[in-house]
Amino acid sequence: MGDMPRPREFTESAVLESARNQFWETGYAGTSLADLTAATGLGKGSLYGAFGDKHALFLRTLEGYCADVVSDAHGELSGGGRAIDRLVEHLRNSARVGVVGARSRGCMMAKAAAEFGARDAAVQHIISSTFTLWHDELAAGIAKAQDEGDIAGSVDADTLAWTLLTVLRGFEAMRKAGVATDHLAAALDQVLGTIPRSG
Numbered sequence: 001m002g003d004m005p006r007p008r009e010f011t012e013s014a015v016l017e018s019a020r021n022q023f024w025e026t027g028y029a030g031t032s033l034a035d036l037t038a039a040t041g042l043g044k045g046s047l048y049g050a051f052g053d054k055h056a057l058f059l060r061t062l063e064g065y066c067a068d069v070v071s072d073a074h075g076e077l078s079g080g081g082r083a084i085d086r087l088v089e090h091l092r093n094s095a096r097v098g099v100v101g102a103r104s105r106g107c108m109m110a111k112a113a114a115e116f117g118a119r120d121a122a123v124q125h126i127i128s129s130t131f132t133l134w135h136d137e138l139a140a141g142i143a144k145a146q147d148e149g150d151i152a153g154s155v156d157a158d159t160l161a162w163t164l165l166t167v168l169r170g171f172e173a174m175r176k177a178g179v180a181t182d183h184l185a186a187a188l189d190q191v192l193g194t195i196p197r198s199g
Contacts, residue, residue: 015040020061024108065108066130073137083144095171152196
């Protein structure tokens with residue numbers, strides 16, 4: 001008698017990553033159950049048994065993506081060296097003007113916001129909370145650069161952080177619209193030049 005087939009083992013993180021990549025690539029409405037089972041290797045019963053329905057699974061993947069965004073911002077803004085250099089590097093990375101081979105599918109947050117708008121309170125809450133946390137990281141980096149004498153002390157760190165975050169989201173939209181990278185790089189240089197410096 002042959003061996004009984006073993007149930008497929010899976011790790012939650014691997015399944016969520018596969019589901020996230022699928023949602024990120026094709027959007028919520030454009031992702032079918034068949035797409036999710038193919039991407040994750042799980043049957044419908046296992047998938048929904050572990051994560052709930054499609055909407056619940058989407059929220060988990062969006063939360064994970066957003067947590068990574070905030071974690072990346074924290075890592076880039078709180079590293080070694082001068083705060084102004086970390087801030088500039090973070091802005092360049094986030095605007096993706098110097099990234100070779102950057103993902104063409106764009107930001108999952110931006111795609112979710114465009115697809116759901118304000119119709120889905122859970123999606124809106126996740127995205128809004130993420131922007132608040134990202135703002136807080138930017139504001140802390142700006143305040144540190146002020147302490148180090150590189151950004152003028154008269155600058156309101158909270159307002160500048162919101163301004164820079166708004167600019168970054170504009171870069172996301174322009175890049176997705178196909179605006180040439182050299183135009184965006186020049187625009188970012190101009191934005192960076194408007195940050196009031198000390199002295």
